[in-house]
Amino acid sequence: MDVEHRNMTPPKFTPNDLEEPRLGPFETLLLGGGLALFLALLYEMREFLSPPLIAIAATILLWPLRRYRSVRALLLSGGFLLLFWLLSQLRVVLIPFVVAYLLAYLSNPLVDLLERRLHVPRWVSALTVTVLVVGALAAILLLLIPTIVGQLVELIRQMLNSVGELRRWLYENPLLDRLEEVLPIDRQALIQQFTTFLQQQLNALTQSLPDALATVAQSIGSLLGALTVLAILPMLIFYTLKDYPKLRDALIGLFPKHNGRRDYLMYAGTVVGNYLRGQLLISLIAAFNVSVALLIFDVPFGLLIGLLAGLLNLIPNLGAVLTNIIALLIALLFGDPPLLDAVIVTGVLLGQGLLEASVLSPHILSHQVGLHPVLILLSLFVFGYFLGAFGLLIAVPTTAILVGFYQSYREAREKLAGATTPESTDVTE
Structure with a gap:
């Protein structure tokens, strides 16, 4: 019996037995x-x-x-x-899906409002919001885009024609005479370099517009491809809005946990969503107000200035400065009379700034990102340097998310340090 028991005992293995055999010279x-x-x-x-x-x-x-x-x-x-690499190869295919998800992300609070407050079925509220979004996009494409492109082309043409007048004005300007007396500069060479630089920039701009349109046409593939994208976009928006909670939870599940939770993703979504919705609404109001006011006063390129005010309003602090500089230059160069149009443009932009600071931002942009102005400017310059115009748009919300992650990490570390540090009573004991 003892012999049988000893024979049934499993053999013991050492760690060396589990290692792979070493290769010999031939192997x-x-x-x-x-x-x-x-x-x-x-x-x-x-x-x-x-x-x-x-x-x-x-x-x-x-x-x-x-x-x-x-x-x-x-x-x-x-x-x-x-x-x-796969995302870069499939970027043309993924564009409609990304646009549909972004629009659904921005308009989902309205769907939730209709569903929870008014007890409207989810698919009905999603269909209603889809019709509103598609209708707004169609109105922009059919009514505003042709007018804006026409004004932009006319502006570039007049700027090309005004280079010669600018050269003559520089030759006759007494300010350069005084500058020559103070600094050792060659007036003719300075004017020649300045006008050549302007001519090169304008020529590059006029050439870049057709090239950009051709690139867009090639990326889409053909007119049939563009029509296909426009046809499936409403359907994508509807189904994304209809099943948005499920899609959101599925995407959140792809990200790693922090301290066993994914609360940081909910915080990031709240910050980005509130900021983007508020900024987009304020930008739309600013573009409408500035465009209508300048069209009433018959300021040249009023619609283009209004669109510029709306787009640059997405860039905090820096956007307002750029809008005022560009609008004043357009009014002084092409206004009739220039000084009166410059005064009108300054008054309209100043009134819009006061309206935004006193009424729009406190009531619409209620969820502030809580960043110091110096940090906001630093993030704008850093993101703009690496990512260009797109970096300027995402600089503030991305910085707010990074700051939130750092604060969450620091709080977790402090709690962990407090839990591991022995209390005074334990030390005395």
């Missing part, structure tokens, strides 16, 4: 030869290879070694790069 030689042949195969297939094929081959090679932390980090970084 090492075979492994090196196989690696050389694999590299030769990659070289011969260099025209056929693509990032997905390379990622699959790398995964097959590294997967048996995934127990090592460095290998897991390499697989994760490779997957991250492959994901961004």
